[in-house]
Amino acid sequence: MERIPILKMGPFLLVTIQVDLYDRLALTLENDLINMVSKTEAKGVLIDISAVSIVDSFMGRILGNIASMSKIMDAATVVVGMQPAVAITLVELGLTLSGVHTALDVEQGMELLRGKIGQLDTDEEGLYDSFI
Amino acid sequence: MIVLSKEKLPIQKEQDVVLFRNRIKELATKIGMSLVNQTKLITAASELVRNMLRYGGGGITHLEIISKSSIPGVRLVFIDEGPGIKDVTLAMKDGYSTGKSLGLGLPGAKRLVNEFDIKSEPGKGTTVTIIRWKNGL
Amino acid sequence: MNKESAAALKGKKKQILESWMSNQLQDAALRDDLISVSELQQQSEEFLTSLLKAFGTSQAEDTESAGYEPIHDILNEISITRARQGFSPRETSSYILSLKEVLSQVLEERFREEPAILYKEIISMNKIMDSLSLLTLETYIKGREEVILRQTNEMSEISTPVIRVWEGILALPIIGTLDSARTQVVMEALLEEIVATGSRIAILDISGVPTVDSLVAQHLIKTVSAARLMGAECIISGIRAEIAQTIVHLGIDLTNIYTKATLASALKMSFSMLNIIVSKGSQNNQAISKQNLGF
Numbered sequence: 336m337e338r339i340p341i342l343k344m345g346p347f348l349l350v351t352i353q354v355d356l357y358d359r360l361a362l363t364l365e366n367d368l369i370n371m372v373s374k375t376e377a378k379g380v381l382i383d384i385s386a387v388s389i390v391d392s393f394m395g396r397i398l399g400n401i402a403s404m405s406k407i408m409d410a411a412t413v414v415v416g417m418q419p420a421v422a423i424t425l426v427e428l429g430l431t432l433s434g435v436h437t438a439l440d441v442e443q444g445m446e447l448l449r450g451k452i453g454q455l456d457t458d459e460e461g462l463y464d465s466f467i
Numbered sequence: 468m469i470v471l472s473k474e475k476l477p478i479q480k481e482q483d484v485v486l487f488r489n490r491i492k493e494l495a496t497k498i499g500m501s502l503v504n505q506t507k508l509i510t511a512a513s514e515l516v517r518n519m520l521r522y523g524g525g526g527i528t529h530l531e532i533i534s535k536s537s538i539p540g541v542r543l544v545f546i547d548e549g550p551g552i553k554d555v556t557l558a559m560k561d562g563y564s565t566g567k568s569l570g571l572g573l574p575g576a577k578r579l580v581n582e583f584d585i586k587s588e589p590g591k592g593t594t595v596t597i598i599r600w601k602n603g604l
Numbered sequence: 605m606n607k608e609s610a611a612a613l614k615g616k617k618k619q620i621l622e623s624w625m626s627n628q629l630q631d632a633a634l635r636d637d638l639i640s641v642s643e644l645q646q647q648s649e650e651f652l653t654s655l656l657k658a659f660g661t662s663q664a665e666d667t668e669s670a671g672y673e674p675i676h677d678i679l680n681e682i683s684i685t686r687a688r689q690g691f692s693p694r695e696t697s698s699y700i701l702s703l704k705e706v707l708s709q710v711l712e713e714r715f716r717e718e719p720a721i722l723y724k725e726i727i728s729m730n731k732i733m734d735s736l737s738l739l740t741l742e743t744y745i746k747g748r749e750e751v752i753l754r755q756t757n758e759m760s761e762i763s764t765p766v767i768r769v770w771e772g773i774l775a776l777p778i779i780g781t782l783d784s785a786r787t788q789v790v791m792e793a794l795l796e797e798i799v800a801t802g803s804r805i806a807i808l809d810i811s812g813v814p815t816v817d818s819l820v821a822q823h824l825i826k827t828v829s830a831a832r833l834m835g836a837e838c839i840i841s842g843i844r845a846e847i848a849q850t851i852v853h854l855g856i857d858l859t860n861i862y863t864k865a866t867l868a869s870a871l872k873m874s875f876s877m878l879n880i881i882v883s884k885g886s887q888n889n890q891a892i893s894k895q896n897l898g899f
Contacts, residue, residue, distance in 0.1 A: 419795030
């Protein structure tokens with residue numbers, strides 16, 4: 336069966352969707368990705384959808400699910416490279432992906448994830464400080 | 468309103484959806500529809516075809532190029548012989564779903580097209596017709 | 605119009621053309637800056653030939669009859685070109701009216717001895733020429749409408765320039781009323797530019813928007829949401845006091861959107877969001893930098 340490859344880059348997982356998704360493929364991706372987050376203890380997930388021309392409510396829900404599930408496992412999710420036409424359509428559809436972080440391209444997405452990790456570290460340090 | 472071209476495409480399994488979307492894209496490109504309008508139309512079609520597969524057990528789609536006062540457009544008809552929708556008004560409400568979806572399918576699809584018509588009879592099936600004009604108005 | 609007058613006019617074609625041309629040339633309204641004399645001569649001769657031919661037919665008084673078809677074509681062309689070239693309605697209709705003058709002169713000479721016939725023929729000729737002159741005006745207006753339509757289209761395109769104010773910061777000054785069609789153009793232009801330049805912040809300046817009702821606000825919110833989905837943040841600036849009042853009175857919720865009173869403060873906010881420090885380049889550098897950071 337067709338699968339979308341997931342790459343591991345340091346503490347992050349990188350997914351580039353190059354094909355038009357149908358529902359089962361998207362569900363498989365959700366499943367694979369969450370298992371990988373758990374297995375590799377990844378701190379961030381980056382999903383590049385710059386080659387995706389259609390995102391409907393189902394696909395939008397999958398993206399939201401991935402973000403919420405990763406968050407529970409302490410990983411941030413960032414969706415990068417959404418095409419203008421796709422963004423306009425999603426807004427019209429009534430979907431704003433409120434729990435998902437976004438960035439213009441992979442580079443800015445990576446920067447965002449790194450920032451999130453840094454923030455986490457300092458937050459935790461701060462927590463210790465207040466304990467002491 | 469004149470029908471310039473007409474074809475039928477049966478939808479029985481998920482993989483048919485990809486073919487269906489591509490065919491719409493070809494038609495929309497043929498009449499010179501802008502990328503944003505194309506994306507809206509295909510996304511709406513994607514929502515409706517999913518409903519057809521999930522609730523209607525598949526069905527048949529009509530793809531047509533039409534023209535009204537010399538403005539071309541694409542008309543899509545989705546016909547299934549599933550259980551039908553009991554309360555169409557309720558199904559058209561944002562956030563309402565009998566399944567586990569977001570409930571954006573029908574109302575969302577309506578917002579993405581210029582004309583939307585739904586007819587459903589419990590026990591007999593559902594027919595949805597959508598039109599998007601080239602200029603999007 | 606009887607055969608006699610048609611023949612009389614046909615016989616004097618050369619003379620008519622000459623007087624008509626001199627009439628046209630003498631007319632203060634003639635725009636020799638817009639059309640050359642030789643061009644006018646050729647156009648007029650062609651027109652006169654067709655007109656005299658139509659006079660000779662049995663349905664001379666019916667300007668909708670087949671004999672007038674070539675005349676309609678010529679008139680349409682003349683009016684449309686004149687409308688596009690910027691002739692005034694008076695200048696455009698003077699083309700037919702100056703010919704009418706010449707034709708009545710010729711008829712007058714021919715039927716000087718028979719006033720009853722002269723009266724009838726002049727009336728008949730007037731009827732034809734008036735109908736043609738109305739046609740000119742109609743076509744002229746149609747031509748102007750085309751010009752207006754084209755300008756409207758052009759305006760909606762040029763009135764939405766997306767400006768790159770800084771690396772990573774775009775500004776979009778919106779001027780005029782935002783309707784659905786324009787919002788779509790504005791939104792697309794902005795989002796395309798965000799992708800093309802990789803800008804993370806877009807400032808939508810609405811100083812030039814006369815009123816913000818709930819529909820306009822909804823359009824703005826949609827644009828901001830779409831930009832966010834792509835990974836860019838929007839700041840809405842140029843919110844005047846009366847606009848702030850309307851927004852609150854209408855109960856429009858803009859709490860999830862960054863708003864600033866002026867473009868300058870929006871730019872300042874963008875700098876701090878991108879960690880850009882802009883200073884005056886003097887000894888006071890450090891003090892200013894600190895101020896900016898503290899923003």
